[in-house]
Amino acid sequence: MDPQMKLLFDELKSMTQSMEDLKKSVEDRINGVEHSLCDRFMAMESVAKGLEDWKPRVEASVEYLRVEVAALRKTVNRVVLEQSAPSPSIFPALGATAAISSAGNPVVGSDEHYVDPPHRETACGSVTAYTSLLVKGMYDSHSHKSFAVNVDPSGVRNTFELRSLAQKFMGRLPKMNFPQFDGDSPKLWISRSEDYFEMYSVEPSMWIKVASMHFIAASASWLQSVEKKTKTMSWPQFCRIILDRFGRDQHEVLIRQLFHIKQSGPISEYIEKNF
Structure with missing residues (x-):
């Protein structure tokens, strides 16, 4: 064989071997990256699952603390007000x-x-x-x-x-009846109910039971279908299902009224009737 051809052949053989080594090295690196990404993805899934299991317990604890702190703050404020203003029932003339x-x-x-x-x-x-x-x-x-x-x-x-x-030692408030709920104006009823509970210092654990006794008409029929669920609800959850049920109906009624608004008399009468 010609020496130059042999030299060229050896050079090609050496380059082929180098390419094979480089290819193997690249494949090993790619496999390593794939294994690393797979391990990290599994670790992230484990962490996400742990957070999902932990979130409901934390939310329930935070809600409980919020209710207790709010009740304690109201009580302390009342005691401070009563101590700052002497009552005739405590100190004699x-x-x-x-x-x-x-x-x-x-x-x-x-x-x-x-x-x-x-x-x-x-x-x-x-x-x-x-x-x-x-x-x-x-x-x-x-x-x-x-x-x-x-x-x-x-x-x-x-x-x-x-x-x-x-x-x-609270002020001499007249005894007032608890507001009844017939399905109309749910937000107003919730606000008045919370004011009633605050004035008469009703325990938060009793709010749903007291409120349920004053549902009438259509709201009473609806309450029968969800009464078992309400036994394990908090007050904010109870208010949420009320707004979901009756607030949506009220919104639809207002939209229908809006589409049927028309002027059939003087402008002043139109404004008074619709606005």
């Missing part, structure tokens, strides 16, 4: 305080001498008033007066007891 000692007996002594009440109430939760008194029951405007409030911390451990105490 000055005339009665000057004429009667803390033991309930008339004060006896000489003129122009001050007599301290001989007994002091120290029971848990009691409110005691100490004032400087004249013997004949005359109140001295320059005398020092102090009010001491003794509260046992163990008496306010329960949130419901604190609400009951706040409701007892």
